[in-house]
Amino acid sequence: MPKTVGELLDFSTIFTRYDLKLARQMREADTVGADAVLQSIAQGVVEGDEESVGANTDKALSDHKPTQIIDTLIAGMGEVSKLWDEGVYYLPQVILSSDALMVGLEKAEDAMGGDVKKRGTVVMHCAHGDIHDIGKNIAVALIRANGFKVVDLGSDVPEDDVVKAVKDNNADLVTGTALMTTTMAAFANIAGMLKKEGLNLPFVCGGGAVSEEYVTGFDFGVYGDEAKQGPPMAVDAASGMSWEDMRAKWNLVS
Amino acid sequence: MPKYTSMAYDNWGDMIFGTAKNPVSIGLGPVKLGGKTVYPQIVPHPRPRSAESKDKILREYQRMTEDALERCVALGFPGIVIEFEHIYQMTSQPEWAAAIFRQAKDQMQEYYDKYGLKSALVSTVADLRKPDMVNMRSSQELTWMLETFASTAENGADVLSIETMGGKEVFDWAVQRQDIKGVIFGIGVLSSRDMAWLWPQIVDTAKKNNITAGGDTDCARGNTAMFLAGGYTATDLPHTFAALTRGCSAARSLVAYEQGATGPTKDCAYEDPIIKAITGVPITMEGVASACAHSEMQSNVVSAVVDLWSNEAVEYHDMFGGSTVEVFTEILGYNVAQMNASIAMGQEKVLRDINISSDKYRDVHGFVLSPDNAYEIGQAIVDNNESYYARSRAAVLKVGELITADSKMELSKFERDALDKARREVEALPDSEDDFVNMCLDEYKKVPGFDPSSYGF
Numbered sequence: 157m158p159k160t161v162g163e164l165l166d167f168s169t170i171f172t173r174y175d176l177k178l179a180r181q182m183r184e185a186d187t188v189g190a191d192a193v194l195q196s197i198a199q200g201v202v203e204g205d206e207e208s209v210g211a212n213t214d215k216a217l218s219d220h221k222p223t224q225i226i227d228t229l230i231a232g233m234g235e236v237s238k239l240w241d242e243g244v245y246y247l248p249q250v251i252l253s254s255d256a257l258m259v260g261l262e263k264a265e266d267a268m269g270g271d272v273k274k275r276g277t278v279v280m281h282c283a284h285g286d287i288h289d290i291g292k293n294i295a296v297a298l299i300r301a302n303g304f305k306v307v308d309l310g311s312d313v314p315e316d317d318v319v320k321a322v323k324d325n326n327a328d329l330v331t332g333t334a335l336m337t338t339t340m341a342a343f344a345n346i347a348g349m350l351k352k353e354g355l356n357l358p359f360v361c362g363g364g365a366v367s368e369e370y371v372t373g374f375d376f377g378v379y380g381d382e383a384k385q386g387p388p389m390a391v392d393a394a395s396g397m398s399w400e401d402m403r404a405k406w407n408l409v410s
Numbered sequence: 411m412p413k414y415t416s417m418a419y420d421n422w423g424d425m426i427f428g429t430a431k432n433p434v435s436i437g438l439g440p441v442k443l444g445g446k447t448v449y450p451q452i453v454p455h456p457r458p459r460s461a462e463s464k465d466k467i468l469r470e471y472q473r474m475t476e477d478a479l480e481r482c483v484a485l486g487f488p489g490i491v492i493e494f495e496h497i498y499q500m501t502s503q504p505e506w507a508a509a510i511f512r513q514a515k516d517q518m519q520e521y522y523d524k525y526g527l528k529s530a531l532v533s534t535v536a537d538l539r540k541p542d543m544v545n546m547r548s549s550q551e552l553t554w555m556l557e558t559f560a561s562t563a564e565n566g567a568d569v570l571s572i573e574t575m576g577g578k579e580v581f582d583w584a585v586q587r588q589d590i591k592g593v594i595f596g597i598g599v600l601s602s603r604d605m606a607w608l609w610p611q612i613v614d615t616a617k618k619n620n621i622t623a624g625g626d627t628d629c630a631r632g633n634t635a636m637f638l639a640g641g642y643t644a645t646d647l648p649h650t651f652a653a654l655t656r657g658c659s660a661a662r663s664l665v666a667y668e669q670g671a672t673g674p675t676k677d678c679a680y681e682d683p684i685i686k687a688i689t690g691v692p693i694t695m696e697g698v699a700s701a702c703a704h705s706e707m708q709s710n711v712v713s714a715v716v717d718l719w720s721n722e723a724v725e726y727h728d729m730f731g732g733s734t735v736e737v738f739t740e741i742l743g744y745n746v747a748q749m750n751a752s753i754a755m756g757q758e759k760v761l762r763d764i765n766i767s768s769d770k771y772r773d774v775h776g777f778v779l780s781p782d783n784a785y786e787i788g789q790a791i792v793d794n795n796e797s798y799y800a801r802s803r804a805a806v807l808k809v810g811e812l813i814t815a816d817s818k819m820e821l822s823k824f825e826r827d828a829l830d831k832a833r834r835e836v837e838a839l840p841d842s843e844d845d846f847v848n849m850c851l852d853e854y855k856k857v858p859g860f861d862p863s864s865y866g867f
Contacts, residue, residue, distance in 0.1 A: 161766050161767050247638070338499070
């Protein structure tokens with residue numbers, strides 16, 4: 157019998173390396189660009205290469221419409237999302253791709269002389285008293301990269317400011333994140349204030365300490381489990397889905 | 411400035427739970443940490459809405475403290491450390507914190523007088539400074555923090571600790587992009603400089619009140635990487651990247667002890683086996699019993715050289731077995747009873763090695779925290795102690811080297827590629843701290859809210 161850690165060779169009864177069973181192979185992204193120049197932009201997004209996207213966008217703007225470039229950028233991001241869903245890409249690759257997309261998008265919008273019409277508007281914040289914002293920041297990047305206007309209010313945001321931003325921006329969706337249960341109490345307050353103002357929209361809440369039970373305990377509340385859910389939830393909200401329908405779709409409790 | 415040029419231990423095999431080269435006595439009894447006994451630490455957390463008023467929060471803490479103390483005497487646990495990790499409302503209102511601590515200490519005194527139950531109280535002040543929102547060296551938030559260190563020190567706290575936020579803005583930017591250079595800058599340089607500036611003030615407050623300056627953790631950075639990495643099925647960050655980050659965390663957390671902190675260290679500093687190897691201070695760790703707060707892949711190996719065994723944080727609720735505080739006090743108490751029984755029987759190294767075997771090869775994070783590897787990383791830090799940058803870089807390189815060299819630490823191709831890429835990037839970094847810092851100050855000026863003056867640049 158092995159007497160030291162170094163002598164122990166068989167760990168099979170101690171742990172099972174499920175990650176090795178899951179090991180995914182890298183695959184090439186599908187071709188999404190309408191021509192070689194546009195495909196080079198899409199490829200730059202897939203590779204998270206800001207420089208290449210910037211340079212190829214400049215090149216493409218000479219003989220392509222900005223809207224064609226924007227469609228290509230979004231299609232490239234679509235490929236990135238697929239690779240993430242398949243487990244080929246991890247989150248950092250997605251963030252780098254979103255950075256690259258924003259470089260191209262900014263150039264295309266400059267060329268258009270204004271912002272491209274966004275799919276909708278999302279107001280996002282971290283709860284009052286809470287400064288843990290990495291989850292919110294990841295969701296901001298993902299939602300922005302999926303064509304939405306994001307009003308990022310930052311961290312430790314008073315309830316009044318959230319409600320005002322929803323009103324001022326005619327938001328389709330508002331989100332809140334909190335790491336601590338003592339700060340998530342603000343979400344119920346915000347929901348009450350939204351109701352009082354006659355603002356009826358889904359309020360997606362998530363974060364380390366936030367539970368589905370808590371969030372579905374107040375009107376408008378829809379529980380968000382992870383940042384990855386942000387873009388499809390934004391799509392639902394922008395399409396006019398009510399908070400009740402979103403709750404029925406995304407959460408277990410109705 | 412860097413201080414440690416040699417290791418506290420001759421070899422890792424001399425490191426064991428319950429014993430530290432430089433034990434510390436705290437609280438009533440006293441509770442002697444590192445003196446051949448492991449103690450439990452319960453960290454209760456108040457419920458939402460309990461902080462709506464001072465009376466409500468006092469009542470919440472009164473109940474939680476009572477539950478912990480009573481469960482100890484019901485089951486015969488010799489001693490307990492209670493840590494209060496401040497919620498926002500405590501640090502931002504020093505008088506609330508003072509009242510909570512005074513109440514808890516009075517309760518502990520009662521149990522000590524009646525039963526002889528040893529106990530101590532840790533005040534972990536919240537670092538309310540968010541680097542992209544305030545100047546780290548001058549803000550209302552800093553004023554509150556320093557006042558609350560003082561108010562809790564004057565009202566019953568036995569240990570002062572904190573989880574500082576320096577470098578968080580650059581680190582968050584970097585970790586989301588798997589940028590190891592940014593990680594080294596955020597943790598190894600910025601966070602270290604912030605700690606070197608703040609900790610003398612904490613140590614001074616502790617000395618004035620004749621209590622202990624405990625420690626700091628890389629929770630905001632190293633643990634963020636660890637949690638993003640997650641378990642086998644997560645795809646938010648390569649595990650190897652999180653393990654490299656942890657090496658950097660150790661180089662950074664060491665600053666507290668160079669500035670006069672003595673331990674017990676702060677529980678969520680997973681890098682503490684490395685810290686103990688270098689400094690010999692008693693360390694607080696969290697593992698199995700901290701599942702109430704988060705999941706992890708190294709719950710047993712982290713007990714290998716622990717002195718104070720913690721549950722991280724549990725929110726106050728009812729369970730079938732009592733309140734959550736009662737239940738987790740019981741779990742912790744029995745955990746340490748097992749460790750102390752092994753010490754009493756001379757079998758502690760056997761138990762240590764069993765716990766190492768559980769997790770050393772489960773995942774790279776447990777691998778680097780296994781005491782044998784932790785010792786090597788600590789050695790790399792002290793051998794490269796000419797600057798915070800040099801030792802951070804050395805620690806990261808050593809982590810990479812250790813993982814690569816041990817064939818029993820199996821990696822997927824994805825993890826291997828991520829590790830190799832990061833190693834190449836670190837190897838290509840400049841040797842000089844000045845060159846590295848100048849490069850990073852230029853590159854990371856794009857990070858929203860990054861203010862070099864916060865770090866004395």
